[in-house]
Amino acid sequence: GENVEQHPSTLSVQEGDSAVIKCTYSDSASNYFPWYKQELGKRPQLIIDIRSNVGEKKDQRIAVTLNKTAKHFSLHITETQPEDSAVYFCAAYMNSGGYQKVTFGTGTKLQVIP
Amino acid sequence: ETGVTQTPRHLVMGMTNKKSLKCEQHLGHNAMYWYKQSAKKPLELMFVYNFKEQTENNSVPSRFSPECPNSSHLFLHLHTLQPEDSALYLCASSQSTAVEAFFGQGTRLTVV
Numbered sequence: 001g002e003n004v005e006q007h008p009s010t011l012s013v014q015e016g017d018s019a020v021i022k023c024t025y026s027d028s029a030s031n032y033f034p035w036y037k038q039e040l041g042k043r044p045q046l047i048i049d050i051r052s053n054v055g056e057k058k059d060q061r062i063a064v065t066l067n068k069t070a071k072h073f074s075l076h077i078t079e080t081q082p083e084d085s086a087v088y089f090c091a092a093y094m095n096s097g098g099y100q101k102v103t104f105g106t107g108t109k110l111q112v113i114p
Numbered sequence: 115e116t117g118v119t120q121t122p123r124h125l126v127m128g129m130t131n132k133k134s135l136k137c138e139q140h141l142g143h144n145a146m147y148w149y150k151q152s153a154k155k156p157l158e159l160m161f162v163y164n165f166k167e168q169t170e171n172n173s174v175p176s177r178f179s180p181e182c183p184n185s186s187h188l189f190l191h192l193h194t195l196q197p198e199d200s201a202l203y204l205c206a207s208s209q210s211t212a213v214e215a216f217f218g219q220g221t222r223l224t225v226v
Binding site for chain 2: 004034036043044089102105
């Protein structure tokens with residue numbers, strides 16, 4: 001089955017600096033890679049995603065890059081703000097028998113220091 | 115609100131109790147999921163229902179029993195749980211042909 005590894009498990013940055021979180025996956029059949037943000041006590045929410053036919057996607061301060069050959073994808077947050085502090089999860093989806101199979105990473109706790 | 119509602123938000127139960135978690139979605143989605151979120155572990159997919167049919171059961175112990183009476187409602191029946199089953203249980207829904215999953219707030223379960 002699919003295996004998703006996420007690094008680092010914790011990350012502290014100064015406000016205004018950039019943060020990068022990386023995930024690797026094992027199954028080349030995975031074709032959709034979302035990133036979820038989970039604030040303390042709240043539900044995970046989708047913040048950005050990328051499909052396997054795209055190498056990079058950007059939405060304001062957030063960007064995701066995908067390297068299909070190396071089977072890794074990364075979340076980039078620029079000009080970090082205290083409200084970016086949360087746990088971030090990556091995931092890898094594949095279509096199996098017409099249905100989606102998903103594997104999540106272990107999460108990265110991001111702390112933005114004012 | 116996200117349109118995915120879970121009840122109860124918190125549950126404490128003894129190992130001999132029987133309880134049920136409920137999930138309801140008002141998004142018109144046809145796929146629903148149960149996830150388990152434990153401390154320091156990745157989100158674990160437990161069950162997947164597509165059009166009310168169970169399509170995934172990721173080696174979940176039989177003390178967890180899902181039920182999907184229709185595409186808007188999903189239950190997780192619990193019986194004779196163990197303390198290690200204490201976790202946040204998250205429900206999610208999506209269109210089976212798309213992938214974005216919308217999560218509920220979760221039920222914080224404590225087994226004593």
